[in-house]
Amino acid sequence: MIDLRSDTVTLPDEAMREAAADAEVGDDVYGEDPTVNELERRMAEILGMEASLFVPSGTMGNQIAARVHTERGEEVLCERESHIYKWEVAGLAQHAEVQPRTIEGDDSGGITPEQVRDHYVAEDLHRPGTGLLTLENTHNSNGGTVISPEEMAATAAAAHDLDVPVHLDGARLFNAAAALECSAADLVEPVDTVMCCLSKGLGAPVGSMLSGPETFVEQARRVRKLLGGGMRQAGLIAAPGLCALENRHRLADDHERASRLAAGLDELEGLSVAEPETNIVLVETDVPATTFLDRCEREGILGVPFDDHVVRFCTHWDVDDEAVETAIEAVASVV
Ligand SMILES: *Cc1c(COP(=O)(O)O)cnc(C)c1O
Numbered sequence: 001m002i003d004l005r006s007d008t009v010t011l012p013d014e015a016m017r018e019a020a021a022d023a024e025v026g027d028d029v030y031g032e033d034p035t036v037n038e039l040e041r042r043m044a045e046i047l048g049m050e051a052s053l054f055v056p057s058g059t060m061g062n063q064i065a066a067r068v069h070t071e072r073g074e075e076v077l078c079e080r081e082s083h084i085y086k087w088e089v090a091g092l093a094q095h096a097e098v099q100p101r102t103i104e105g106d107d108s109g110g111i112t113p114e115q116v117r118d119h120y121v122a123e124d125l126h127r128p129g130t131g132l133l134t135l136e137n138t139h140n141s142n143g144g145t146v147i148s149p150e151e152m153a154a155t156a157a158a159a160h161d162l163d164v165p166v167h168l169d170g171a172r173l174f175n176a177a178a179a180l181e182c183s184a185a186d187l188v189e190p191v192d193t194v195m196c197c198l199s200k201g202l203g204a205p206v207g208s209m210l211s212g213p214e215t216f217v218e219q220a221r222r223v224r225k226l227l228g229g230g231m232r233q234a235g236l237i238a239a240p241g242l243c244a245l246e247n248r249h250r251l252a253d254d255h256e257r258a259s260r261l262a263a264g265l266d267e268l269e270g271l272s273v274a275e276p277e278t279n280i281v282l283v284e285t286d287v288p289a290t291t292f293l294d295r296c297e298r299e300g301i302l303g304v305p306f307d308d309h310v311v312r313f314c315t316h317w318d319v320d321d322e323a324v325e326t327a328i329e330a331v332a333s334v335v
Pocket residue numbers: 056057058059060062083084136138139140169171172197199208
């Protein structure tokens with residue numbers, strides 16, 4: 001099987017397994033796990049932020065951020081197809097008790113400064129008030145598209161002018177940085193807080209990081225405990241996370257393979273594929289997506305349905321050049 005469903009399916013390599021086995025550990029709820037502390041320090045350093053918190057998942061990281069940034073009953077501005085709004089089980093309503101106000105993003109899945117100003121709501125007797133703006137880079141549902149540092153900065157500035165903080169869902173922040181050939185620190189400079197996944201293209205088995213100012217991370221640590229995310233000898237899973245951070249340079253290879261896959265599939269009858277910006281390939285299919293995927297599976301290729309006639313294939317480090325060629329041939333036999 002060539003598993004192109006997601007970049008979360010990567011298996012930890014030998015270096016990660018050894019790092020886990022050898023990790024120095026302690027009770028992280030007491031702040032005593034040296035490996036977790038090192039991972040948090042390293043992440044903050046890479047992002048140029050004050051502090052960072054290790055969380056079990058990206059979803060928890062995003063939801064903690066929404067909870068810490070907002071007051072109950074406020075509104076959160078988010079992109080219409082954003083993960084934090086669409087794929088997190090209404091966490092904004094359930095944990096932060098806020099009301100999302102969605103905005104249809106531009107081609108890159110970004111939100112323009114004008115849209116921020118247009119959708120901003122000032123608090124009064126009748127209206128909730130805008131408590132947070134979220135952005136997503138790369139944008140998953142949009143096909144891994146990247147928002148440039150300039151656009152990020154302009155949009156964040158529009159929010160800050162209105163006293164609205166900005167949280168970035170950077171599940172694939174390092175993919176964005178690789179595609180834009182800039183540093184992740186440059187990309188997050190204009191936002192207040194950011195969540196990044198270690199368990200996607202970077203290959204760690206578990207974990208995400210929530211980063212921002214020290215006072216924010218202190219509060220986030222408390223909310224993590226509230227949600228049941230306080231972990232004990234978590235160094236065992238933080239150690240592979242530290243290895244994962246050193247894999248950032250490998251993401252460009254995933255992007256190249258995605259390009260190759262997209263070009264190969266686009267030549268096939270009945271499929272239409274746009275040039276991917278990162279590691280996510282969205283394929284428009286003539287036949288229903290589920291029918292197409294059933295046929296692909298019989299040929300040893302896995303993907304996920306993204307819409308009635310859209311399928312997502314994701315490249316990741318368990319998919320090498322040869323696997324890409326095999327996948328193209330297999331799909332060719334399907335169509
Ligand atoms: C995967 C993903 C998340 C959530 O991460 P989990 O670790 O699966 O909870 C959040 N945002 C985006 C854009 C994602 O792709």
